[in-house]
Structure formats: structure tokens, C-alpha cells
Amino acid sequence: GAGVSQSPSNKVTEKGKDVELRCDPISGHTALYWYRQSLGQGLEFLIYFQGNSAPDKSGLPSDRFSAERTGGSVSTLTIQRTQQEDSAVYLCASSPTSGGGNTQYFGPGTRLTVL
Amino acid sequence: AQSVAQPEDQVNVAEGNPLTVKCTYSVSGNPYLFWYVQYPNRGLQFLLKYITGDNLVKGSYGFEAEFNKSQTSFHLKKPSALVSDSALYFCAVRGYSGAGSYQLTFGKGTKLSVIP
Numbered sequence: 001g002a003g004v005s006q007s008p009s010n011k012v013t014e015k016g017k018d019v020e021l022r023c024d025p026i027s028g029h030t031a032l033y034w035y036r037q038s039l040g041q042g043l044e045f046l047i048y049f050q051g052n053s054a055p056d057k058s059g060l061p062s063d064r065f066s067a068e069r070t071g072g073s074v075s076t077l078t079i080q081r082t083q084q085e086d087s088a089v090y091l092c093a094s095s096p097t098s099g100g101g102n103t104q105y106f107g108p109g110t111r112l113t114v115l
Numbered sequence: 116a117q118s119v120a121q122p123e124d125q126v127n128v129a130e131g132n133p134l135t136v137k138c139t140y141s142v143s144g145n146p147y148l149f150w151y152v153q154y155p156n157r158g159l160q161f162l163l164k165y166i167t168g169d170n171l172v173k174g175s176y177g178f179e180a181e182f183n184k185s186q187t188s189f190h191l192k193k194p195s196a197l198v199s200d201s202a203l204y205f206c207a208v209r210g211y212s213g214a215g216s217y218q219l220t221f222g223k224g225t226k227l228s229v230i231p
Contacts, residue, residue, distance in 0.1 A: 004158075031217070033217075033218065033219075035219075042221060042222075042223045042224065043205065043219075043221035043224075045218040045219070045220070048217055048218060050217070056217075056218075059218070091158060091159065093159075098217040100147045100166075100209055100217070101147055101164070101166040103149070103161050103164060104149075104161075104219060105161060106151070106158040106159040106160070106161075107158050108157060108158040109157075109158050
């Protein structure tokens, strides 16, 4: 079946602009995660959604970052007033539930470059 | 807090030779352990995981990993390396329960180069 999809695959923006990154999880997966991969910090957890529960935003680096998940499916990660340090690959993952043994399946990522 | 260490930034191995990519972890209680592989400009691809049971776990593309509780290790192995195995490998851990147990904590990654 279809895997996790993300769009756009690449995004170049100017410092101070807002960007929106989209994630479409595997159909039927109730858990959705956002991670960020950067050279300096490696892979970092950002935010987690499980069904209709309130998301865990504990990994978001600043209040410029926000995310929503509509209808328990598609998720959008928004970065306001982008900074150069936001440049990274943003990865989305989904799993059937949030249970510990469940495998998280990753999308191809969105490479964000802030000029 | 949970953590993962991959002590080698890079591992070089000749094609046909066995390979090992090392991983040690720290987590409260019993761990769930995962290996992912990343090819250039691609997302993370799941290789294998340890949940419980047999300490030797077999995964995709001939890879296997051995869980060692006393040494808190989960090294990735393959009996005979292929040039196509050249990629970036990530070890990850998550705990059974507690705050943040649903999130994966990753190591820094190990770049594997298989030399023809």
C-alpha cells in the first residue's frame, strides 16, 4: 500500500517568511509524529498526535512552530517567521497506534532551506 | 531520559566481509529498539526491531541484530556486505511507558561504506 507522503519535497524560503509542510500518513494509522533532521542536532522529535487526543508539543523548539492534524489524518507543520537555523529536513512518520512496539514508518521528508 | 550512542561515525568494510554497526542505549525499564537505514536524499527505512523474546532479531535485506541486556547493546550485523548496503544507519530506542515513551530517540548515525 501507499506509504507516508510529504509535500513539498523541497522548500526554499526567505528569512522571516512563513512555511507550511504537509504530511499524509499511512491510511488507518492513528499515531503521527514529526521529527527534524539537521547536521548539528541529528534527528529530533518535534510533536506527536494520537487520534483525537491533544498533541504532545514538548519537542517544538520555539513558539514559531505549530502543527495541526485535521480529521485524524493529514497533518500540517507551520513555521512562522523562519530563521536560518530552521533549515533542516523535516520528517513525518506514522504508526498504527502509539504503542511502544509499533514501527514508525517515515516519509521521504521535506528539505527546508531558509536563505 | 532515554539515549542512544553510536560510537562510530563511519564504518568501512570490504564487499563480502561481515559488517557490524554498533549501538548502545540507555532507557528506564525494558526497551524497544529499532534500526533504520537512510539512503541519500531519502527518508528513513525500517530494517528491524526488538520488542521481546529471542535476542537475535532478523530483518530486511539480510540484516540482523543482537539484543544484549547486560551490555545494553543492540549491534547491527550482516554476514556478507554488499556495495548497495552503503548508507547511513540509525539506531533508535523508546521506552515501555512514561513520559515521552512514544517518541523515538535516535543515535547520531553511522555511515557505512562497503568497498568493492
